[in-house]
Amino acid sequence: MRGYRLKASAIEWRAGDGKAGAEDPVRKQVVSEHGPRVNPFFQHLYQEVAGTLSGLHAREHTAQVTTEHRQERETEFRNGELPVLYCSPTMELGIDIASLNAVMLRNVPPTPANYAQRAGRAGRSGHPALVTTYCSTGNAHDQYYFRHREQMVAGSVAPPRLDLANEDLIRSHVQAIWLAELGGEQLDRSIANLLDLSKPDYPLLGELADRTRGPDARERAGQRARRMLAELTDRLETTPWWHEDWVRRVIEDAPARFDAAFDRWRQLYRIALADQEIQNKIILDHSGSQKSRNIANARRREAENQLRLLRNDDTDTVQTDFYSYRYLAAEGFLPGYSFPRLPLRAYVPGQRGLGRDAEFIHRPRFIAVSEFGPGALIYHEGLRYRVNQVQLAPGGDDEAGLDTQAAQHCAACGYLHDETADRCAECDGALAPMMHRLLRLQTVKAQRRERISSDEEERRRAGYELVTSYQFQQHGSRPARIDAKVTDQDGPLLELRYGDTATVRVTNLGHRRRRSGGDSDGYWIDVHSGRWLSERQAVDATPDSAELDPLEKVTHPQKVIPYVEDHRNILIARLAGRSVDRATATTLMYALERGIEAEFQLEDSELSAELLPDDEERGRALFIESSEGGAGVLRRLVEEPGAFRKAARRALDICHFDPDTGEDTGGKLSDEGERCARGCYDCLLSYGNQTKHLLIDRHRAKDFLLSFAAADTELNDNHEDPTEAWGQAIDDAHCDRAVAQFLTWLADRDYRRPDEVVATVEGVPVDLVYRLATGPVAVLVEGAGHAGGRDDDAVDDVRDSGWNVIMIGGPDTFEHVVARYPSVFGPGRGAR
Numbered sequence: 001m002r003g004y005r006l007k008a009s010a011i012e013w014r015a016g017d018g019k020a021g022a023e024d025p026v027r028k029q030v031v032s033e034h035g036p037r038v039n040p041f042f043q044h045l046y047q048e049v050a051g052t053l054s055g056l057h058a059r060e061h062t063a064q065v066t067t068e069h070r071q072e073r074e075t076e077f078r079n080g081e082l083p084v085l086y087c088s089p090t091m092e093l094g095i096d097i098a099s100l101n102a103v104m105l106r107n108v109p110p111t112p113a114n115y116a117q118r119a120g121r122a123g124r125s126g127h128p129a130l131v132t133t134y135c136s137t138g139n140a141h142d143q144y145y146f147r148h149r150e151q152m153v154a155g156s157v158a159p160p161r162l163d164l165a166n167e168d169l170i171r172s173h174v175q176a177i178w179l180a181e182l183g184g185e186q187l188d189r190s191i192a193n194l195l196d197l198s199k200p201d202y203p204l205l206g207e208l209a210d211r212t213r214g215p216d217a218r219e220r221a222g223q224r225a226r227r228m229l230a231e232l233t234d235r236l237e238t239t240p241w242w243h244e245d246w247v248r249r250v251i252e253d254a255p256a257r258f259d260a261a262f263d264r265w266r267q268l269y270r271i272a273l274a275d276q277e278i279q280n281k282i283i284l285d286h287s288g289s290q291k292s293r294n295i296a297n298a299r300r301r302e303a304e305n306q307l308r309l310l311r312n313d314d315t316d317t318v319q320t321d322f323y324s325y326r327y328l329a330a331e332g333f334l335p336g337y338s339f340p341r342l343p344l345r346a347y348v349p350g351q352r353g354l355g356r357d358a359e360f361i362h363r364p365r366f367i368a369v370s371e372f373g374p375g376a377l378i379y380h381e382g383l384r385y386r387v388n389q390v391q392l393a394p395g396g397d398d399e400a401g402l403d404t405q406a407a408q409h410c411a412a413c414g415y416l417h418d419e420t421a422d423r424c425a426e427c428d429g430a431l432a433p434m435m436h437r438l439l440r441l442q443t444v445k446a447q448r449r450e451r452i453s454s455d456e457e458e459r460r461r462a463g464y465e466l467v468t469s470y471q472f473q474q475h476g477s478r479p480a481r482i483d484a485k486v487t488d489q490d491g492p493l494l495e496l497r498y499g500d501t502a503t504v505r506v507t508n509l510g511h512r513r514r515r516s517g518g519d520s521d522g523y524w525i526d527v528h529s530g531r532w533l534s535e536r537q538a539v540d541a542t543p544d545s546a547e548l549d550p551l552e553k554v555t556h557p558q559k560v561i562p563y564v565e566d567h568r569n570i571l572i573a574r575l576a577g578r579s580v581d582r583a584t585a586t587t588l589m590y591a592l593e594r595g596i597e598a599e600f601q602l603e604d605s606e607l608s609a610e611l612l613p614d615d616e617e618r619g620r621a622l623f624i625e626s627s628e629g630g631a632g633v634l635r636r637l638v639e640e641p642g643a644f645r646k647a648a649r650r651a652l653d654i655c656h657f658d659p660d661t662g663e664d665t666g667g668k669l670s671d672e673g674e675r676c677a678r679g680c681y682d683c684l685l686s687y688g689n690q691t692k693h694l695l696i697d698r699h700r701a702k703d704f705l706l707s708f709a710a711a712d713t714e715l716n717d718n719h720e721d722p723t724e725a726w727g728q729a730i731d732d733a734h735c736d737r738a739v740a741q742f743l744t745w746l747a748d749r750d751y752r753r754p755d756e757v758v759a760t761v762e763g764v765p766v767d768l769v770y771r772l773a774t775g776p777v778a779v780l781v782e783g784a785g786h787a788g789g790r791d792d793d794a795v796d797d798v799r800d801s802g803w804n805v806i807m808i809g810g811p812d813t814f815e816h817v818v819a820r821y822p823s824v825f826g827p828g829r830g831a832r
Contacts, residue, residue, distance in 0.1 A: 021039075163631065195262060390441065409435060439560040499570045591655055
C-alpha cells in the first residue's frame with residue numbers, strides 16, 4: 001500500500017462521547033450518517049469495569065520460565081503481590097499455596113487424576129474454593145467431558161498407561177541402570193564439566209570415560225536389568241525386537257550411546273564458540289566501520305549468552321534444559337516422561353540490555369516443524385520473535401553447500417524410502433523420483449520483533465504444506481510390525497498394521513500459498529550463516545518471507561527442504577476391499593480417533609491422525625501416539641480382540657448414534673432444540689480440523705462404526721518363525737559347506753534372510769538371492785561347490801542382466817563385507 005506513516009508520538013488521542021465510533025476512512029467506509037456503531041460490550045467494559053481492573057497483572061509459570069523466576073513469582077503470588085498466575089502443569093504437583101481460593105482451568109485436563117491435582121491447588125486446609133473449568137467449543141476432548149462431566153469431576157483415577165513392550169522405553173531404563181552402576185560421584189550439573197573442552201572433538205573427561213568402560217559396572221547393570229525385566233519376559237518375547245541377548249547388547253552399547261548423547265551439545269557449543277571468535281575479530285579490526293563493529297558486538301554478546309546457557313552458568317538448578325540429567329533425558333538416553341524427547345530448540349535473545357534473559361525454548365519436533373518454520377513468529381514471555389536462522393556446524397567449504405539428505409516418498413501409500421528404489425517396499429507401487437536437498441532441523445534462532453500489525457498476523461496464518469511419511473523399523477530379520485484385521489461373520493472389515501517405534505518423518509515443503517510445479521518446494525538459505533532468505537522478486541514470495549534477508553545479496557544461497565523425524569508407535573488402518581470417497585474416509589478417521597481417545601482416556605495431544613495417500617481409495621489412515629514410549633493403546637487395538645470394538649462403540653456414542661441400534665440421537669445443541677446435522681463441536685468438529693469441516697459428515701461413518709462395534713480383532717497368522725525359516729534356508733544349502741557357513745553366520749547375527757538359496761541367474765549358478773525393491777541382488781560365496789562354474793565373464797553376464805552382485809570371501813571377511821551393504825543384509829543385531 002502506498003502512502004505515509006504517521007509518527008505515533010505526533011498523534012493526538014481524544015476521548016469520544018460514547019455515541020459513535022471513531023471514523024477510519026483508510027480501512028473502512030460507513031454508510032450510516034451517525035458514524036460507526038459503538039460496540040456495547042466494550043463501552044460497558046471501559047466505562048464500568050475497567051476501573052476495577054486497575055493494577056491487575058499476571059505472570060507466566062511454565063517450564064519455559066527459569067526456576068529463579070518461577071520461585072520469585074510463587075513468593076509474590078503467595079504474598080498477594082501478584083494477583084494472577086497462569087500456569088502449565090508445573091503448578092500441578094509439589095506447590096502448596098494455602099490461601100489460594102480460585103482456580104480457573106482454561107481447558108479440561110487429560111484425566112481425572114490431572115483434574116484432581118490441578119483443582120486441588122485451591123481450598124487447602126479446609127478453606128472454601130471455586131474451581132472453574134472452561135470447555136472449548138473447538139476441542140473434542142473438552143466437549144466430550146462437558147457432556148460427561150461426572151467422568152472427569154467424580155471419575156475414577158485410572159493407573160498410568162505405558163507401553164512396557166516399547167523398545168526405546170525399555171532401553172532408556174536399562175541405560176539408566178547402567179549409569180547408576182558406574183560408581184563415583186553423580187554427574188556434574190554442567191555438561192561442560194563432563195567433557196574435555198580443551199580438545200577439538202570435546203571427548204568425555206578421562207576419569208569419566210574410564211568409568212564408562214568398566215566391566216564391573218556392565219556386569220552389575222546386566223544383573224539388575226534382568227531382574228527388572230523378569231516379570232515382563234513373557235510379554236517381551238511376543239515383540240519383534242526382543243531376544244535373549246538384548247540386555248547384554250544394550251549395556252555393551254551404553255558407553256558409546258552415552259558419549260553420542262552429547263553430540264548435539266557439542267555442536268551447539270562449537271557453533272556459539274566459533275561465532276564468538278568471528279565477531280571478536282571484527283570488533284578488533286579497526287579498519288572496519290563503526291556500524292560493523294557495533295553489529296559484531298551485539299552478535300558476540302548473543303554468542304556469549306548461548307555459551308552461558310550451554311554451560312549452565314550462574315545457576316545450581318536442575319530445571320534448565322542443559323542440566324546434565326535433564327539433557328540426557330531430552331536426548332532419549334534416560335527416561336524423560338515430563339519432557340519432550342529429542343525436542344527442537346529455538347534460541348531467543350533477551351530483552352535489550354538484559355542479555356541474561358536469553359534462553360533456549362523447546363517444542364516437540366512434530367509441532368516445531370511448523371511453529372519454528374522459516375519466518376514463523378514465536379511468542380514467549382510477552383515478547384515476539386521471528387525465526388530467521390538455522391544453527392549450522394562451523395567450518396566446511398561454502399561452495400560445497402549444506403550436508404543434506406535424499407529420500408523417496410511413495411505417492412500411493414506414504415511409505416518412506418531412504419534409498420533409491422523403483423517399487424515401494426510397502427505397497428509395491430511405482431515410486432516418484434528421489435527428493436533431494438532435505439535438511440534435518442535441530443536448532444533454530446529467532447530475532448526480536450518489536451511490533452507486528454493485526455494484518456501481518458493474519459497473513460502469516462497461511463501456514464506450511466507438511467507431508468507425513470512413515471517407515472517400519474527392521475529388527476534383524478523381523479520387521480517391528482504386527483498385522484491384524486477387524487472381522488465379523490461376513491469376513492474382514494478393516495486391515496490394521498501396528499508399527500512399534502516406527503520412523504515418522506514430517507517434511508515442510510513450503511508455504512501453502514506458493515506457485516506449484518518446477519522447483520517450488522523448499523526454502524532458500526545462506527549456507528554460510530544459516531539465515532533463511534527471501535526471493536523477493538520470485539512469483540512464490542509470501543508474507544512470511546517479506547522480512548527475511550534478500551536472496552540477491554547472498555553469495556552462497558541454497559534451496560533446502562526442512563524436515564524432522566522421530567520414532568513413534570503407529571497404527572495404519574485401511575478398509576478391507578471397499579473403496580470410499582475422501583469425505584467418508586476423513587469422517588471415519590476422526591470418528592475412530594475420538595472413540596479411541598474417549599475409551600482409553602487420551603487427550604487430543606496424545607493421539608493424532610491423518611489420512612495417507614491410497615491409490616485404491618480405501619481410506620488409509622495413520623494414527624500416532626505422541627507420548628514417550630507410547631501409551632500402549634494402539635498395540636492393544638491389534639492384540640486385544642475386543643479393544644477396537646469398544647472404541648467403535650464410543651465413536652458411535654460421540655457421533656450421536658445409539659451404539660446398539662444405530663438410532664440417531666441427534667445431539668441437542670441449544671434450548672431451541674437445534675440438533676446436529678452433519679457434524680458439530682460436540683462430536684467430530686474441532687479447531688484443529690476446521691479445514692476439513694466441509695468434508696465431515698457423521699452419517700457417512702455410521703454403518704462402518706456399527707459393523708466395527710460388532711466385530712472382533714484377529715492377529716494375522718502369516719508371520720513365519722524366523723528360527724524355522726533360517727533352519728530351512730541352511731538345510732537348502734546343506735550340500736555346500738561354504739554357503740551353509742555364511743548362512744549360519746547371518747542367522748546368528750539376525751541379518752536379513754535371503755529369498756532364495758542356491759539358484760540360477762542367466763544360466764549362472766549363484767549362492768543367495770535377495771529380491772529387493774531397489775532391484776535383485778545375487779550373492780556369490782568364495783569356496784562354494786559350484787564356484788568353478790562361474791568365471792568373470794559369467795559374473796559380468798549376471799550384472800549386464802540388471803542384477804547387483806556381491807562377492808563374499810572367507811569367514812574373516814564376512815563382517816566387513818556385510819557391513820558395507822545394510823540395504824541388502826539389514827542392520828543385524830550382533831552375534832548371540
